[in-house]
Amino acid sequence: MKLPSKKPGAPLWAALGEHKSTLISVGCFTALINLLMLVPSIYMLQVYDRVLSSQSTTTLWVLTLMVVGFFVYIGGLEAVRSFIVIRVGNQLEKTFNLKVYRAAFERNLRQRDGAAGQALGDLTQLRQFITGPALFAFFDAPWFPIYLAVIFAFNVWLGVMATVGALLLIALAILNERLTHATLAEASGFQQQSTQLAGSQLQSAESIQAMGMLGALRQRWFSLHGRFLDLQNKASDTSAVITATSKGLRLCLQSLVLGLGALLVIEGQMTPGMMIAGSILMGRVLAPIDQLIAVWKQWSGAQLAYQRLDGLLREHPETPTPMPLPVPTGQLAVEQVSAGPPGRNLATLQQVHFALAPGELLGVLGASGSGKSTLAKVLVGVWPTLGGHVRLDGAELSQWDRDALGPHIGYLPQNIELLRGSIAENIARFGELDGIKVVEAARLAGVHDLILRLPQGYDTRLGEEGVDLSGGQKQRIALARALYGDARLIVLDEPNSNLDSHGEAALANAIVQLKAQGRTVVLVTHRSAALAQADKLLVMNEGRMQGFGPARDILHAMGQAPAQRPLQAGGGA
16 A cells, blocks of 8 residues: 655645644544454354353343443444544645645646646545545554454464455455556546546537537547546456455355354364354454455545645645735836746747836737737736846835735736626626726726626626627726726736727727826737827837837837837737
8 A cells, every 4th residue: 555655845744744633533443443343253252152051141131231332332433433534624625725726726827737627626535535434444454453363362273264364355455556556547647638628628619519620529539538438447347356356255254264163163172152253353354454445446546636736736835925015106127038838948038128107008019929918928927937027116026915916907818708707796806896996997998888788787697607798898898807996007918809999999098098097008909099199119029029119219110100000910929
């Protein structure tokens, strides 16, 4: 049996260590329960050797009442032991729920591998293992030598048979682990991949249906899922053979020990009571080992879940909350920043540097793939830098508490993602709902009247079973979310890609008001109207700065009159 790794700093192991005294008490309860499980054998021994020979009903009644009392006591101990591990499991999940959620969120943010959702399922699986019967099998297994010792006290040959049987079952348990562990681990990996693939495909159901892609994608998913099923079946078949073998061996040994006991009784080496008690104890010797084999799949699953969680929490440890900083004014400095997609050392943005004063509007231009969206993500701290610094009011973004800084950052990504909830909750960023601020942001984004025309206005539900909005409606509501509250730095990545002429006019009006309020705005766009109020322009080409300066100078250098605002090709990174 391979135990979870006890590495320095392992957060899960440390949490279990905090419950050390509780787990010790569970072990004490287990020891007492296993000692009391000798009672049935002693009862049978006394009935056969004392009651039947003396024909004393009084002795029978006393012994029966005693054994019933012991069984009631054993049942109480079992219940208390279950209550303890249930509470330990629940406390462990409560302790790590938020930590795992945070770490899974960071992994998804950095890697976008789709495996983040598995983490919470792994935590639930661990809790179920701790609170289920599988754990008790491991607690009970070390106590079978007690029953062996009692059998040896009855007769050496009976003890030898029980020992041989126990060793055979232990060998089967080890064989089961050796033959199934690697297969189950590989199957678990394919299961995760197939689940992630199915989830990503179902998110694009409309495109798949329209272009007849379902058959090909379903086959691609099933090829992964089929490999999972094949490996799972292989491990299950192996485990089933070993489990059936162990069960048959256990039943056979219980009968053989009864036969051997009868032979020893005939030869006068044992009493009939010892024969019956030995048969019962043989069952107690073999049952825990047999149970271990039966629950081995649960143990393997819990072990894999532990390893995944441990790796996740090590990869994304909790960081101390930075010291609170004053509310930012919006002064932005980008110092020789290089950046790229998280998890890769390839820089798609190289040596970018500029500065903006509060209230300035920067327009970012460039062809598709020039690094515009990468820059937008870096400015709001979504992607880390590979080199250089992004400073807000002189402090690097990593020095800010994200929860404290978030309300002062407005961000509109290219891919609009409105969350399940009401429109008002989305605009308010799912924080404390301030109706005045929600309406103010909606008016600033020019979407207030549009929202009022929806079925329930600001209370209209989005997401599952909610209203389906058009691309332009989503973009304007997401713009209101970016402008909500007191955002001092606002980064808008192609905010007009889905807007009609009315939406364009509303965006232009919003930009005028933002500048008047002294908010710093970075606008990534390829449309001319939105750049009418730009103070500075940044031209990107293949991840590098091709030009930066006052808008009039940059336009002049590009050979365009100030009245002619540039129309650059393509959005995207």
